[in-house]
Amino acid sequence: MPKYSTLYQKNNNFCLTDFSTIMKYNHSSVEKKWQKYWDEQNVFVTNNDPKNKFYNLVMFAYPSGDIHMGTGRNYVIGDVYARFKMRQGYDVLHPFGWDAFGLPAENQAIKAGVHPEKWTMENIQISDASLKLLGISYDWEREIITCSPDYYKWTQWMFLLLYKRGLAYKKEAYVNWCPSCLTVLANEQVDEGKCYRCDAVIEKKKLKQWFFKITEYAERLLKDLEKLGGWSENVKIIQKNWIGKSEGCDIVFKVEGKDAVFNVFTTRPDTIYGVTFMSVAPEHQMIDDLIKGNSTEDEVRKYVKEATKKTDRERIEKEKDGIFTGCHAINPINNEKIPIFVADYVLYEYGSGVVMGVPAHDERDFQFARKYNLPIKIVINPPGETLKLDTMEHAYEEPGVMVQSGQFTGMNSEKGIAAVTDFLAQKKLGGASVNYRLKDWLISRQRYWGAPIPIIYCDRCGTVPTPESALPVLLPKEVTDFVPRGKSPLAAVESFIHTRCPTCNAEAKRDPDTMDTFVCSSWYFLRYLDPKNDREFCSKVNADTWLPVDQYIGGSSEHATGHLIYFRFFTKVLFDAGFIPVDEPTKNLFNLGMVLKGGVKMSKSKGNIVPIGQFAKQRGADVARLAIIFAAPPEREMEWSNEGVIGAERFINRMYRLVIENKSSITQTKPEKLSQDEEHLFIKINQTIVKVTNDLESFKFNTAIAALWELLNELYGWQKRSDVFGYGVYVLINLLSPFVPHLADELWSSIGGRGTLVKKNWLDYDKNYIDGKSITVVIQINGKVRSHLELARGVGEKEVIKGALDDEKIQRHLKDKKIKKTIYVPEKILNIVLFSD
RNA sequence: GCGAGGAUGGCGGAAUUGGGAGACGCACUGGAUUUAGGAUCCAGCCCCUUUUUGGGAUGGGGGUUCAAAUCCCCCUCCUCGCACCA
Numbered sequence: 013m014p015k016y017s018t019l020y021q022k023n024n025n026f027c028l029t030d031f032s033t034i035m036k037y038n039h040s041s042v043e044k045k046w047q048k049y050w051d052e053q054n055v056f057v058t059n060n061d062p063k064n065k066f067y068n069l070v071m072f073a074y075p076s077g078d079i080h081m082g083t084g085r086n087y088v089i090g091d092v093y094a095r096f097k098m099r100q101g102y103d104v105l106h107p108f109g110w111d112a113f114g115l116p117a118e119n120q121a122i123k124a125g126v127h128p129e130k131w132t133m134e135n136i137q138i139s140d141a142s143l144k145l146l147g148i149s150y151d152w153e154r155e156i157i158t159c160s161p162d163y164y165k166w167t168q169w170m171f172l173l174l175y176k177r178g179l180a181y182k183k184e185a186y187v188n189w190c191p192s193c194l195t196v197l198a199n200e201q202v203d204e205g206k207c208y209r210c211d212a213v214i215e216k217k218k219l220k221q222w223f224f225k226i227t228e229y230a231e232r233l234l235k236d237l238e239k240l241g242g243w244s245e246n247v248k249i250i251q252k253n254w255i256g257k258s259e260g261c262d263i264v265f266k267v268e269g270k271d272a273v274f275n276v277f278t279t280r281p282d283t284i285y286g287v288t289f290m291s292v293a294p295e296h297q298m299i300d301d302l303i304k305g306n307s308t309e310d311e312v313r314k315y316v317k318e319a320t321k322k323t324d325r326e327r328i329e330k331e332k333d334g335i336f337t338g339c340h341a342i343n344p345i346n347n348e349k350i351p352i353f354v355a356d357y358v359l360y361e362y363g364s365g366v367v368m369g370v371p372a373h374d375e376r377d378f379q380f381a382r383k384y385n386l387p388i389k390i391v392i393n394p395p396g397e398t399l400k401l402d403t404m405e406h407a408y409e410e411p412g413v414m415v416q417s418g419q420f421t422g423m424n425s426e427k428g429i430a431a432v433t434d435f436l437a438q439k440k441l442g443g444a445s446v447n448y449r450l451k452d453w454l455i456s457r458q459r460y461w462g463a464p465i466p467i468i469y470c471d472r473c474g475t476v477p478t479p480e481s482a483l484p485v486l487l488p489k490e491v492t493d494f495v496p497r498g499k500s501p502l503a504a505v506e507s508f509i510h511t512r513c514p515t516c517n518a519e520a521k522r523d524p525d526t527m528d529t530f531v532c533s534s535w536y537f538l539r540y541l542d543p544k545n546d547r548e549f550c551s552k553v554n555a556d557t558w559l560p561v562d563q564y565i566g567g568s569s570e571h572a573t574g575h576l577i578y579f580r581f582f583t584k585v586l587f588d589a590g591f592i593p594v595d596e597p598t599k600n601l602f603n604l605g606m607v608l609k610g611g612v613k614m615s616k617s618k619g620n621i622v623p624i625g626q627f628a629k630q631r632g633a634d635v636a637r638l639a640i641i642f643a644a645p646p647e648r649e650m651e652w653s654n655e656g657v658i659g660a661e662r663f664i665n666r667m668y669r670l671v672i673e674n675k676s677s678i679t680q681t682k683p684e685k686l687s688q689d690e691e692h693l694f695i696k697i698n699q700t701i702v703k704v705t706n707d708l709e710s711f712k713f714n715t716a717i718a719a720l721w722e723l724l725n726e727l728y729g730w731q732k733r734s735d736v737f738g739y740g741v742y743v744l745i746n747l748l749s750p751f752v753p754h755l756a757d758e759l760w761s762s763i764g765g766r767g768t769l770v771k772k773n774w775l776d777y778d779k780n781y782i783d784g785k786s787i788t789v790v791i792q793i794n795g796k797v798r799s800h801l802e803l804a805r806g807v808g809e810k811e812v813i814k815g816a817l818d819d820e821k822i823q824r825h826l827k828d829k830k831i832k833k834t835i836y837v838p839e840k841i842l843n844i845v846l847f848s849d
Numbered sequence: 850g851c852g853a854g855g856a857u858g859g860c861g862g863a864a865u866u867g868g869g870a871g872a873c874g875c876a877c878u879g880g881a882u883u884u885a886g887g888a889u890c891c892a893g894c895c896c897c898u899u900u901u902u903g904g905g906a907u908g909g910g911g912g913u914u915c916a917a918a919u920c921c922c923c924c925u926c927c928u929c930g931c932a933c934c935a
Contacts, residue, residue, distance in 0.1 A: 036888085246853060250930055253852070258934070278935060291935090328933060357933050367935045376933060449934055569853095569930065642874070643861060649928090651861075655875045658887080663874085665888090715863070718873035725873090790869050795916045797869055824902090835915050841868050845915050 037668040039632030043754040046768070047147055055770050056149045062103030067558050068094040069537055069598070071566025071575075072109045072156075075135040076116050079142050080621035081640065081652050082607040082614030088637050089604060089646045089713065090565045091148045095750040096708045098149070099774040105558060106149055107540040109156035110136050113164075114529045118461040121494045128461040129489065132159060142625035146633045147753055149770070154543045158532040163539065164463035165484035166549040167532050170582070171466055172477050173589060179225045182475070185454060186295070186320065189217035195496045196458040215321050217498070221456040222465060222525070226581050230255055230448040232595075233580055242563075242600030250572040256449025261433040263368065263442040265290060265341040268349060272301060274341060277363035277447050280373065281436070282428035285417040286391035288381065289369040290341050290352045291334060294319035295360035299337070302352065306338035312354060319356035332357045332380050344441040345432070346418065355380065363447050371407065372399070378407035391417050392425060453578065455528040460494050460501040462526025463487070470513035470520040479514050485522065500524040533575055534582040537561055537597060555591065561598035568603050576601070602711055605648040607640075614652060622652055634752035635660045641751055642717045663721060664755055667748070670728055671741060671759045678763045680742050682778060683735035690736040694781050696726060697740045701777040704747045713751070720747055746775050791816045792843040793825045809836045816842055 050056060070090035073083060087108075094106040110132075117128035136157060143150065156163055174180040188197040192212035196219070207214055226233075234255045237248045260279035267273065274290065292299060294316045303309045315335040319327070334355030341352050350369075357376060358367055371381035371388040381388050390399045392412040399408055411425030420428050437443035456465065464485045466478035478485055488508045494501050502508055503524035513520040535549070541558045542550040567575070579597055587595040606613050609620040627636050638660035644650035671678065686694055700723045707716035727740045742763070749756035749769040757768050765772075783805065789812055791799040799821040803812065813834055816822050822844070835843040 246930085249853060253931060256931095256934065260935085276935085280935080332933080357935095359934065362934045370935090374935070376935080447934075449931095572930075645862080648862095653861080653875085656861075659874050662888095669889095714861095715873080718863075721873055788869085792868085792916075795868095795914095800869080833915075835868095837868060837916095841916085843868080843915050 037665050037755070039634065039664075039754070040629065042758045043145075043147065043628070043633050046754045046757045047144060049757075050147075050149075050768065050770070053768070055768055056106065056151050057153060058105045058107075058151045059103040062105075062557065064102050065558055065562075066097045066102035066104045067561045067563075068097060068104055068106045069540075069561045069564050070106075070108070071564075071571075072111050072533070072536060073139070074114060074116070075110045075112055075132055075139055077135055077138070077616050078623050078625060079139045080614060080616075080623050081609075081627070081636070082621065084142075084146065084624040084636070085607050085640050085650070086566050086604050087143060087148050088146065088640050089602075089711070091146075092637075092641065092708070092713055092750045093563060093565065093711070094149050095753060095770060096774070098770050099749065099772065101773060104149075105154075105540065106151060107154040107156075107543075108143070108148070108150040108152075109154075109536060109540070110139075110158065111529060111533050111536070112136065112157045112159035113462045113526075113532055115459065115461070118459060118494050121461075127489070128494070129159065133157075138625070142623070142628070145625050145628040146636065149753075154540050156536060156539050156543050158463075158529070158536065159461070161484045161486060162544075162546070164487075164532070166539065167463045167527065167535070168466040168478070168483050168485055169480060169549060170531065170535055171527065172480065172483075174224055174585060175467075175477055177585065177589065179228065179585060180222060180455075181225065182220055182222050184218050185221045185223075186216040187219050187221070187458075188323075189215045189498070191215055194498055196498060214323055216323070219456075219458075221454050222467075222523075222527075223452040223454055224531075224581075226453045226577070227448060227450055229581050229584055230257070230450045231446075232584060233450075233577065236580070236584075236596055239596050240599055240601070242598075242602075244569075244601070244603055247569055247572045247576065247601065247603065250569055251577060254450060254573045254577065258447045258449070260445055260447065261429070261436065261442055262364075262445040263436060264344060265368070266344070267302070267352070268340040268342055270301065270339070272298060274298075274366045275364045275442075276366050276368045277445055278368055280370070280425075280429065281432040281442075282411075282414055282417075282420070282423070282425045283370040283373045283391055284343065284345050284368070284432055285414075285420075286370040286372050286389045287343050287348075287350055287368045288371060288387045288389055289350050289377075289384075291355035291358045291367050291369055291380070292337070292352060293358040293360035293365040294354055294356050296354075296365045299354060302337045302339045308336065308338050311335060312337055315354060319354075322356065327356050331383070332376060333383065334380065336384075344436065344439070351386070353380075353384075361451050362449065372401075372404070373407050373409055375407045375409060378404075389416065391415055395424075453528075453530075453581075455531055456525040457528055458496050458498070458500040458524075459526050460487075460491060460496075462529060463532060464502065464508075465523040465525050465527055467523040468511060468513060468520045469523065470516060470518055472518055473513055473515045473520075476513055476515055476520070482514065487526075500526065502526070530574060530578050534578040535586070537579070538586070538592065550591075552591065556593050559592055560594045560596065562600065564598040564601045566602075566604060568605060602647070604646055605644065605650060608649055608651045611651070631657060631661065632664070632754075634664055634755045638663060638717065638752055641713045643714070645714050646711050663724070664752065666728065667724060667744070667755065668759070670724065671745065671762060674733060674738070674741060675763055677733040677738040678741045678745075679735055679738035681735065681739065683739050686736060690732075690734065691781070692784065693726065693730065693740060694736050694778075695784050696723060697736070697743050698777040698781045701743060701747065701775050702782065705774070705777075708750060717751065720744065720751075743775060745769075746772075787839045789815075789839065790841045791819065791822055792841060793822065794846055795843060798822055798825055805839065807839070809838075812836060812842050816844065 070086055094104050098104045112132050117132045120126060120131050121128045171180060190197055190207040190212055192210045193207060234257055237251060240248060258279055260277055261281040263276045265274045265276055299316060303312045312335050334353040337352045337354055339352045340349045343350060369377040371377040372390045373392055388401060390401060391414060392408060393399055393415050394408060394412045414420050414423045414428045420431055423431060433444050464487055466485045468476045468478060470476055488505050491501060491505060509521050509524060511520055511522055538550045541554040545551055583597040584595050586592045608614060612618055614621055635657060639656040643656045683694060700719050703719040704716045723744055730737050745756055745759045760769050785805055786802050787805050789801045789803055790797055791801060799819050801815045829846045832845045832847050
């Protein structure tokens with residue numbers, strides 16, 4: 013078959029041009045032209061009255077400088093999907109916005125003296141321009157910026173909603189305190205127990221903080237993971253572990269000689285006869301009562317003071333220790349007297365902050381008991397074995413058979429757990445109980461650049477929420493000192509802090525703290541639905557119309573324990589309050605892989621970024637898009653490389669040439685009267701439509717491009733400019749449009765198409781031309797491929813065997829051998845098994 | 850330590866209800882065309898052996914099977930998440 017190159021040399025019938033003078037695709041004018049067209053024709057403006065809605069949401073971004081290939085990959089992948097859905101006839105909502113509050117802006121302000129707002133807004137402008145250069149199909153009229161008062165007014169409103177529903181409360185909590193910078197630090201700013209800026213060892217400081225009661229939703233957040241069929245198992249498992257449900261038993265221990273009790277949570281009530289001491293977290297409020305007047309009071313106080321100052325990390329790394337309080341508790345099951353310790357391995361936040369020490373059956377308790385020479389009492393034996401105290405080097409933590417356990421002796425652990433729990437419940441000394449690892453969400457930040465907490469403190473009325481009509485509580489702009497000194501910079505802004513009590517009009521003070529930025533991002537997906545509404549965060553009708561999010565795209569599992577839990581939490585709260593019709597924001601989440609450069613994550617701080625705007629100008633947006641998509645599967649990490657760019661450029665130029673040189677042959681009409689070769693090509697075309705459609709649906713964009721490349725190669729080498737060729741090129745142009753939209757629209761218009769392909773329906777395939785009429789059956793001998801047979805579809809096993817036995821290559825292998833059996837997989841494989849000798 | 854995922858040519862990656870390993874691209878080699886090319890076209894491109902034939906190969910080792918990248922067991926390494934959760 014003559015190839016393309018020989019054609020233009022020898023035969024000019026097909027009007028082929030000399031390659032050496034071929035025009036190259038001028039990406040910059042073409043891309044500009046179509047971006048302008050899309051914009052002027054409002055191609056991406058959302059239909060407010062959708063018949064067939066599709067909410068395609070990509071995670072919005074933090075505006076730290078210009079976007080680069082690392083961040084841009086997310087938006088390209090989201091865009092491919094959005095454009096595909098548009099072509100399938102959906103009314104797509106594809107919005108974008110900025111998570112614009114947060115520490116980097118503030119740090120920049122502290123470092124360079126630029127106001128956070130100025131820095132943020134400039135970055136947004138630059139990044140918006142880059143996204144537009146990439147041709148991302150956002151409905152820019154819905155862009156939201158969380159630091160703008162129109163937005164954070166509703167973030168504050170959300171706070172008040174939670175407050176009204178009893179889900180926002182204030183309590184004392186320990187925060188990270190840098191004794192050198194004299195400032196409170198966020199958890200992210202503490203690196204291995206040290207200040208990220210000055211390396212000083214971080215201390216703990218007790219401050220009154222606002223919390224959201226996410227623990228009240230723990231069970232639903234856990235249970236409803238089942239509803240999230242389109243989430244990766246990985247993220248669901250991470251969330252499940254994070255929520256950390258643990259079923260067990262509460263046991264009430266009385267304190268000897270005091271009018272006090274401890275409620276202890278345990279998952280192993282079957283070990284209750286093995287309790288030989290009790291440990292209380294150093295933060296526990298009851299310690300004061302316990303030690304008051306004891307001879308060791310001062311020593312215990314000293315221990316508590318030191319322990320509470322330590323970071324979590326320090327507490328974990330050192331050997332377990334503690335101090336005897338001088339008090340004893342009574343084991344309710346056998347009235348044994350056990351010493352009460354304060355020990356810093358006990359977590360105040362989990363359970364009740366008190367644990368019963370069972371050294372024989374818990375490794376931590378075992379170490380602790382050995383250190384302080386406390387008795388160790390074996391109450392569980394491994395099945396069929398007997399533990400010996402003198403030879404024990406570790407606790408036996410597995411289930412087993414209860415011994416030395418009064419009436420429960422002889423029971424196995426499983427039965428014993430239930431029996432002891434029931435027994436305690438009957439005696440009102442405890443009962444079944446569930447604990448979660450999940451903690452309430454601390455949302456106060458002693459920082460400037462965030463949404464102010466809309467709370468007012470009045471001497472007479474106490475804590476008073478700002479009335480909704482007074483929202484937003486504006487963040488004062490005339491601030492110059494952004495350095496937090498143990499309290500929010502806002503505390504020093506007199507005009508902000510001083511206000512009047514909404515209830516009694518007396519002089520009052522505002523809360524000086526701002527909210528964690530995760531609050532802003534927990535509900536942003538709702539604001540897109542109604543971004544300019546100044547009476548509601550989103551109208552009920554819009555929420556009913558657009559929710560849930562049909563496809564959520566972005567981030568990797570790093571958000572699994574943060575944003576993705578918070579945003580499910582907010583959705584449930586708003587659902588309960590009747591504002592939105594769904595209790596899960598989205599059933600489909602697609603996680604994206606990071607972009608690497610030189611093997612490390614591409615990021616501004618690593619200094620290895622490839623800016624997208626600049627790249628799009630120089631080499632083309634479509635080249636960038638194609639390189640990103642083809643380099644790796646979307647969910648996997650991808651290395652940004654120049655080689656990938658070269659391949660993408662080649663593809664685009666080749667595609668462009670194919671179309672421009674054969675304009676007159678291209679047709680949207682399906683071919684008729686096919687020769688054998690043509691039929692083969694037509695089948696390939698139809699198979700490509702199927703493959704690309706399926707791959708688009710399932711985010712296998714890299715293999716979709718591979719299929720397109722195959723078809724392009726085939727058409728490029730095709731000799732006859734008949735209908736099937738012309739139709740093939742037409743198909744190719746169409747299938748390319750979600751990936752390289754500028755090129756596709758340009759080619760579409762160059763062959764006489766009108767408008768943009770975005771508005772044109774996705775292609776159907778011809779069901780009669782998916783499978784070829786002939787099939788290739790692989791002939792194996794003893795599992796090794798020896799030959800192939802071209803046979804008609806529908807061929808029977810006998811014919812295949814006959815064909816195989818007639819085959820020359822097969823005969824060679826069968827010489828002097830006996831056939832043991834044959835295995836035939838219809839229309840695929842025939843395996844001839846021989847006797848081994 | 851616990852949990853999850855992964856390891857396929859020189860490279861990115863295809864192929865898993867078990868059925869032709871290496872699609873597609875990059876790099877590389879040879880050739881064509883060109884004043885030139887980082888353009889374009891043709892051919893080759895897992896390893897060994899070879900005239901064709903053939904043999905080996907999906908991190909390592911074992912197993913199941915007519916047949917294993919795919920299923921099972923053991924081991925090594927890598928990535929991510931959690932990490933005193935009672």
